[in-house]
Amino acid sequence: MDQEITSFNAARWNEQCVQLAAQASRSCGSAHDRYQRLFSELVDERLRAIPEVHHAAALEVAYRWDYLDPEGREKALQEFDTGGR
Template structure:
């Protein structure tokens, strides 16, 4: 595994009382990504939804001052904001794709059962 050099300390200092522990946060992101992958059925849109929702829940547990940095790091695993996820869902619905991002008629979850 490669090491990423960064200027941000992983432990709090006097100047940054609530610095994000990047090593721990990256491990959280990796775990969330692995779990999202296992349940996404190879749909990227559904992976993004699952991963991003898990990250939102974890970010809510962090101090406010760490949110921006945590979400920026999560983008390495394709984190999308709630607005971006809604935009994707809207586009899918308008263009014949189910909520999992799969073309109607092909979703193994049966999303097209109305047809």
């Protein structure tokens, strides 16, 4: 998406999340933690093109596909590194 989105279309964003989830799934090697990181990074990249006023609505959709915010990704990585302890 090269152009900034000036309005938020929930149906279109939902379709984009489906595509991003499929892309992350193809690249994760069946590892869910890797899928979450890849999908979340792809979502974050797309969010830059959406006005901030629409971020909450966009993230609500992305959470359905196990989106993790940067803090959640860091926590998951730390848990992985410590063996879940």
